[in-house]
Amino acid sequence: MNTALVQVNNPDDVRNVVLIGNAGSGKTSLFEQLLRARVAGYRGEKDDAERLSQLYLASLVTGDVFVNLLDAPGHPDFVGELRAGIRAADAAIFVVSAADGIDGAAQALWEECAEANLPRVIALTKLDAAHSDFDTVVEELKQKFGEGVLPVHVPVGEGAGIHGTVGVLSRRFRDYSGGGEPVLHEGDGSHDDLVELHRGPLIEALIQEAEDDALMDSYLEGTDPGRSYLLDDLMKATAGANLFPVVPVIQSSGLGTDELLSLIEHGFPTPSLHPNPVMVKLNGDEAGPAPSDPSAPLCAQVIRTTTDPFAGRLSMVRIFSGTLRTDDVVHLSGHRSFFLAEEDEAHPDHDNEERIGQIQQAHGTELKPKTSAIAGEIVMLPKLTTAETGDTLSSRDHVVVVGNWKTPQALLPLAIKAATRNDEDKLAGALQRLAVEDATVRLARGASDQLVLWTTGQAHADLLLARLRNRYGVNVEQEPVKIALRETFTAKATALGRHVKQSGGHGQYAVVNIEVEPLERGAGFEFVDKVVGGAVPRQFIPSVEKGAKAQLERGVIAGFPMVDVRVTLYDGKAHSVDSSDMAFQMAAGAALKEAAQVGKNVALLEPLDLVTVAVGEEYMGAVMTDMSGRRGQLLGTDTDGRKVIIKALVPQLELARYAIDLRGIAHGTGSFSRAFHGYELLPANLVEPFTKKA
Secondary structure, three states: OOOOOOOOOOOOHHHEEEOOOOOOOOOOHHHHHHHHHOOOOOOOOOOOOOHHHOOOEEEEOOOEEEEEEEEEEOOOOHHHHHHHHHHHHHHHEEEOOOOOOOOHHHHOOOOHHOOOOOOOEEEEOOOOOOOOHHHHHHHHHHHHOOOOOOEEEEOOOOOHOEEEEEEOOOOOOEEEOOOOOEEEEEOOOOOHHHHHHHHHHHHHHHHHOOOOOHHHHHHOOOOOOOHHHHHHHHHHHHOOOOOOEEOOOOOOOOHHHHHHHHHHHHHHHOOOOOOOOOOOOOOOOOEEOOOOOOOOOOEEEEEEEEEOOOOEEEEEEEEEEEEEOOEEEEEEEOOOOOHHHOOOOOOOEEEEEEEEOEEEEEEEEEEEEEEEEEEOOEEEEEEEOOOOOOOEEEEEEEEEEOOOOOOOOOOOEEEEHHHHHHEEEEEHHHHHHHHHHHHOOOOEEOHHEEEEEEOHHHHOOOOOHHHHHHOOOOEEEEEOOOOOEEEEOOOOOEEEEEEEEEOOOOOEEEEEEEEEEOOOOOOOOEEOOOOOOOOOOOHHHHHHHHHHHHHHOOOOOOOOOOOOEEEEEEEEEOOOOOHHHHHHHHHHHHHHHHHHHHHHHEEEEEEEEEEEEEEHHHHHHHHHHHHHHHOOOOEEEEEOEEEEEEEEEHHHHOOOOEEEHHHHHHHOEEEEEEEEEEEEEHHHOOOOOHHHHH
16 A cells, blocks of 8 residues: 555554664664555665654555654653653564563663553564574563463474464464565464463463453353454553563564554554543643544644754644644643643743644655644654644644653753854754753753753764754864862951052042851851941941852852852041942951961862662662762662662762763662752862862
């Protein structure tokens, strides 16, 4: 069937499938393999950094089913795109390399799917590689992912000699030995031993998951209920995300392609079988899950956004309910505060109305226009001028929003500055476009007004720099991330500050006597006036306070703001003609500098973050040892399922590369979050480099 002629009229004719697997699993090759099998003339897409780092949409038709096929990035830096793909899809093909087994990265991806309760079929690739064994890997899958992992097709032959598959439910044998299209043979009993090894456990699982009493009776009586009946139960069981069918795949021969496509058509859940997100009205009341009904009010969500300097924005949109038509005016909402219980500074709440221009649908990998799209479809909408990833499109007379998927915290800071004046003029606009396109990007102003781009890892950072350079023509330079240290007094000190100048005409005259003492952490600044007898005229008391505050902002030994001090003005002198507001401000600053020199009692404070690390128990010791090496203060440990939760206070100076380092320590299985905790004294042996810079 030519995809260009497809018009979807029923959500049950759609399958939304995302391919998930870690780098090197053969996921993208399988994506290409599925398209070649059903899209006439398809020659494949170029693999580059952009292609491999973003959610990619294509489509195919198999039987009477229209399939939206999504390829999700396998690199952990792009887990935000993966989660977007999980939101858009109703089921996943989870790709595992039989040659590499189930590593930490694969387990982390599986947990992402499990958290979303996403139905999964496991495609077991690279079975023709040396030392790969189907049954061995299936047992490993069961140990790692649970007893619900069960083969529905098994390979015939071993290693490089695998030449076909046999269906556990259908008993059909597909022969790939001819090198062209596989030849399908009805079960003739020649592979019964292979089938029976897996058939009993699979049917028992179907009985349990589909709660099918008729199948149980048939099974106990020894009668065959028929292929179509079993496939219906397989769809129900798979949709419940408790049974995970396994299909062998060998890319060089195409083995497994037809089996997967048949499973997508007959065994994968339709949009109406997979739960849609819950809708919330603008008053905060829940409105129930979005119904997979083309006649219901519109509810759709922006899954991802791309920007182009010339073409503008292009939004990938999953329609959960209703029908979207060209020229419709829809309500566009972003209300993350409903679901986060606080305002998202990077993406504030907003409401707008947008007119739908052209609706585009994937046909293979090309986009072609259509006039309408119904519940269950995934389409591309050009030029939604205010849409951001995660926003909701709804009918104007039935305005709702749906929650965003969990966005990974950007934890790797990258300090940048424009390379030239011309780049500086373009940088702000380019960064704004990056933030609209990628919800994981966070922009911040750091110490000394340094521009900091927060990223999810080195691959993400490299991609963003490449986009700035190649897409927006902006060159930037990287620089070390500056940490916002603070200064404070550690003991009382008294000092005299003088500002006396005679330069003809009115001079400048002010003398102040102050006492400076430390306060508890977080107390800030306190000014006390203890002047008696008018030694400092009343109109100049605020000038002393203002001058002290200004000097504290500039620091006194290393150029960092000074905090948690009390300044007491207890004496001073003034001149009836030459004293002024500015003179007393200058004298107050001089007095603070003098107080720091007199007692050598000024120290630096460093910021500490509360760091929460989640890792497998086998990596607990390595993580805690590493924390100690970072001057971390261990607060305690806990458990959460199969993870150990470690909490510690760690100086920000030690965390600049932790997003990368933890990945190495925990072999890609660890995650962490960080939140500002407070300031503590910087050890004396680390102070000198900062005072030298001043």
